[in-house]
Amino acid sequence: MGKTMNNPQDLGRAAVDCAEDIKGTAQDLASVAAGRANEVASEVAGAVSGAAAAIGKSADKAAATVGSGMKSLAGTIHDHAPDHGMAGAASSAVARGLDEGGEFLKEKGVTGMGNEFAALVRNHPLPTLLVGIGLGYLLARAHRNG
Numbered sequence: 001m002g003k004t005m006n007n008p009q010d011l012g013r014a015a016v017d018c019a020e021d022i023k024g025t026a027q028d029l030a031s032v033a034a035g036r037a038n039e040v041a042s043e044v045a046g047a048v049s050g051a052a053a054a055i056g057k058s059a060d061k062a063a064a065t066v067g068s069g070m071k072s073l074a075g076t077i078h079d080h081a082p083d084h085g086m087a088g089a090a091s092s093a094v095a096r097g098l099d100e101g102g103e104f105l106k107e108k109g110v111t112g113m114g115n116e117f118a119a120l121v122r123n124h125p126l127p128t129l130l131v132g133i134g135l136g137y138l139l140a141r142a143h144r145n146g
Contacts, residue, residue, distance in 0.1 A: 005050070015098045017080075056110070056111060059108075059109065059110040060090075060109030060110055060111060061108040062110075063104050063106075063110045063113070064105060065100075066087060066105055066106070066110060067101070067102040067103065067105030067106035067107075068102065068106060069102070070098045070101055070102030070105065071098070071099055071102035071103065071106070072102075074094075074095040074096070074097075074098035074099035074100055075095075075099075076096040077091055077094060077095040077098065078091075078092070078099075081095065
């Protein structure tokens with residue numbers, strides 16, 4: 001095997017050398033494991049990011065389809081609704097709202113809606129909070145009575 005050591009100092013040095021070798025090997029293994037863990041984490045993050053992007057694109061396409069349907073319904077309401085009177089004013093307002101909402105969905109999609117909502121909350125935090133509390137109260141009340 002190796003040379004025979006009769007001196008306790010030689011045994012001590014050999015033990016220290018062996019411990020240092022083990023320590024170095026353990027550090028190398030830990031470094032390799034950490035590097036591999038980083039690689040795997042990076043791969044997983046890339047896959048999740050790609051999936052999120054695909055979902056976002058699908059949601060935006062669906063929103064554009066809904067927007068087109070809203071615009072079509074607005075045109076139908078506008079074409080078949082009375083031109084004057086209270087019913088005419090109401091139907092025109094509904095058609096205009098559907099048309100504008102449909103155009104917004106077609107142009108900006110779900111991403112645009114999220115950005116608009118974030119801007120609304122950022123610009124008007126207290127009214128947004130109060131509306132949220134009010135909606136929560138109404139939903140809880142409806143759930144309790146329903």
